[in-house]
Amino acid sequence: MIAKEKIVELEATASKLRQHVIKMICAAASGHPGGSLSAADIITVLYFYKLNHRAKEPHWAERDRFVMSKGHAAPILYAALAEAGYFPVDYLHTLRRIGSSLQGHVDMLSLPGIEMSTGSLGQGLSAANGMALANRLDKRASRVYCLLGDGECQEGQVWEAAMTAAHYKLDNLTAIIDHNKFQIDGPVAEIKNVAPLPEKWQAFGWHVVRCDGHKMEAIIDALEQAEKTKGKPTMIIADTIKGKGVSYMEASPLDFHGKAPTVEERDKALEELCRREKKT
């Protein structure tokens, strides 16, 4: 059982990361708040609880690796890396500025800590598979994690990679779907339905766990089930809310997929997030 204090600490961290996301996207005047906020709790658990990583030694050979397949959620990953000590928190406001390492979509060459450059959806899981195969070849116990969007699951390559991971029995791989039910043009179910996701991944040979993607204990529990699963990769389908933590984004996720909050919207969002942080 994980201590209550740790959960409270993770929740506070997630709130801090969400505030960074809002501030940096507002400062950049562009970026993707909705899918960054929906992934905030998952990313928090990974970087502040689960991943075996060293901020001061980002290329440490034994590290666990995280691949952000939905590369537009770059802001939440940058926020986590900064808070974890990869680079100064002050640097976050350079997001999307010319010359910054904080590219619009994650770029492994410009920022240590980024394991794979993405942005063209559908490519991350294949790369994660490759890393998991390399870990096995080199007899490293490290794990590989990969975060996908639910809309992203419309990409054919995702299913090619799904077959690969199952075929090669990559039990050192945990993938997570940020199941926030929205993509750009509308609800995923209306644009091109990917349901039933659990059954699809099961049919592709994966161990599937479903969890509340905004409950720390539930995310931790799902990740631990994945670690215990032998002989197959695990897919965690995390039920999330696009724009989570900011009321007006939750209410109209389609307006905040790829649009920056105005200064007034930013202040309202920060106020809400701070209030919530105090409550926990």
Added chain:
Amino acid sequence: MSERKMVATRDAYGKALAEIGKENYNVVVLDADLKVSTKTVGFAKAFPDRFFDMGVAEQDMVGTAAGLAAAGKIVFASTFAVFGSGRAWDQVRVSVAYTRLNVKLAVTHAGITTGEDGASHQANEDIAIMRAIPNMTVVVPSDGVETEKVIREAVKFYGPMYIRLSRPKTPVIHDDPNYHFRIGKGEVMRAGTDATIIACGLMVALALDAAELLAKEGTKVRVVNLATIKPLDAELIVNCAKETGAVVTAEEHSILGGLGGAVAEVLGENAPVPMARVGLKDTFGESGTPEELLVKYGLTAEEIARAVRSVIKRKH
């Protein structure tokens, strides 16, 4: 024209790969259900732990290659040239080239000599679309001997590479087994002062034949094997233009954007001279034997010689 030994560059690749597997445990090979055709089968049999068949899933193969490379492996990924360059172009661009990862796309069945399978299987645009991607190195070996050298250099060289190989047996034009291939350096294979033929792949042998034909007419033609299309040996190209005053390119690829395009870019900016491009004239191929197709689509020594005569006429 003397009798030459015939070797398919894909066979030379398979042989080199199997040898390298013994020497370097860090080399991993991927294929997409074509291991017998691409000749990775030798490596697959000898080193089953380091060979992964990705099935008919080229995009996933390229992405998996990127992941393996990110974790420190030297990865060769093989399929037919059309699929490796075209089907997986975005994966090559983002997962392999943008990341500058150590992935070697060694693809076979390039060009029209893929033959009977027809247009869907003949990659005539791959050089153009691969060389347009930043960080990519593009190499088209001229024969079996050079292919082995290229594969060995590829293991030593860190970074993404596209290596273009052919299906049929083609003439071996490098007699010296100690021939040293250097990435980015062209090779003058025949001296001459009246014009230069710059060729790659199996067209180098035909360029040498064309030079022989022209010699009978008293025309002295220089022949350059430009195996590396990117980075381009611009210095050599410019020198050839200045010294011989006319250039013909010859490639088993579209005249748009490939070797001819690359050479034209350099000459246009640095040394404009009369120039002609021999290659596929913005057309798809069709089924036929490699020999028939080369003739039908104008990829012959006679055609190259005709182009040389025309550029020489335009010199003064």
